[in-house]
Amino acid sequence: MFRIPIAERPQWQKRAEEFGFEFHTMHGEKYWDESAYYQFTLEQIEKGIEAPTEDIHQMCLAVVDKVIKDDELMRRFCLPEAQWDFIRQSWLNGDPSLYSRLDFAYSGKGDAKLYENNADTPTSVYETGFWQWLWLQDNVDAGVLLPHSDQFNCLQEKLVNRFKEIKYLTPDRVLHFSCCKDTPEDRGTVQYLEDCANEAEIETDFVYIDDIGRDAEGSFTDTKDQVISSMFKLYPWEFMFQEAFSSQLGKNNIRWLEPPWKSLLSNKALLPMLWKMFPNHPNLLPAFFEDELHLATGIDSLVKKPIFSREGSNISFVGKDTHIEASSGPYGEEGFIYQATYMLPKFGNNYTLIGSWLVDDQAAGISIREDSNPITQDMSRYLPHVIV
């Protein structure tokens, strides 16, 4: 695994405009960065990332199956008890999942270590499935990269195929896509997924999360008063569970993407549960609930993570690495878990994180984020990769 500088495509910003990629630069800083790329061998991809990704997903499903049957464990996940039935029913029904992203620390050598599972609202799917694919295509066409250069990235193909399966499983429903207002990144992400659904010939519509309404019977509606029967929401379940309309969840006939059972996987309580059920697994880091820290004997540095948090917010270090500056943010009131410190590999001055995508239960590609800080956050740069 190498980091290799490369010339930017001339006028790539024009290309971005052509394809509607609007958030490549945010708050005056580079988010999409094609001044370099990462190079992997096929073995690093297949053995180092692809196989562990699918293994861990199966382990995660085993955690859901165990936790869902056990009130004591459910309590650990800090989700409102009023929603437990809704979550359980979606698991028992086998409600289909669309996608997830596992975040790994991996240097090309040794075992990739799981940081967390973005199972509910993963983003950077457009940059991965389409935009970095186009970057490779353009550079091969221009003769800058060798014709046999490949990429671990069948994300778009797999998303379209998964939408075809979902159409088959829930026919004749208009799929409403939804996200919050005033978030160009989320709007772009949702538009991309809507495009993929259209490619699978699913009829779609859009409504902002903030604009969802309800009728007298408790059905949810869009701004045209159409009843919502199937919905993709790029909005965390743990937020929805606390909000005014949550009392209708499970009572109206809606198929959700992601399904409610994924609120157990996007939850940091997953990490100590995985470590309990699969101790010493080579791709897992030791992880502990706050009241079980006595089990962390012999570990001299821990990372403290909120049960609910997005984009690397509110992460701090405990033990010998307390000098590393904590990240700030609005999360943490539900409590924390602790995970053994395992620093991201460094390439030059950059700490590099690998996001490994799953479509349903199949590994589907990777995305790479870089930061000068050891904690990857929402403004960390996105870099493309190749397999040679």
Next chain:
Amino acid sequence: MKRSRYIDLDKMRKAKPKHPLFRPLTLAVASITLAACGQNEEEVKIVSSVEDCTANTTLTTEQCEVAYKQAVAEAVRTGPRYTSQRQCEEDFGYDQCVSPRSSSTFMPMFTGFMIGNLLSSNRGYGYNPVYQYRNSNSSSRNSLMTADGSIIGRAGQRSYKVSPNELKPKPRVTRTVSRGGFGAVASAKSSWGGGKSKGWGG
């Protein structure tokens, strides 16, 4: 190959807006546009009764009864709804509106239902009801339309060319009593950090 074999770049371009036509439902008929002419249009006949269906299509009486019942069910589920009889009659004509039992709304009676070859395949298609629009202030007066307000042509023809979409079930329409029940946690958290967060995904 470890990447998507092919992506249709033409489909990925975003130069023109994707959904230029806002298709209004039920009440807002005035801004309806004619359904776009496409290659995969389907020829359908509009029949007004089971007898008309039996006499003028290739369907048997039994099949026509099934089609009629389906059209009735679809009309009840998705038909245009009005809060007053007067508003409904303004759009669909005197004595053309009824108030379904256990409901305070008014709906127009459908003037016929669509029969087409595509319907025999039964892949998500249905015998949708059609309505004759009679609002004297509208240029769409005397057009036939489906439950969501899509115009399929002038009334009185024996057959019509329609997009296969018109043969699909329409979304159910209801009355929204409140909005804004989701999104509060995000707006509370977004005040943190001066709204610098890019979004609520991760």
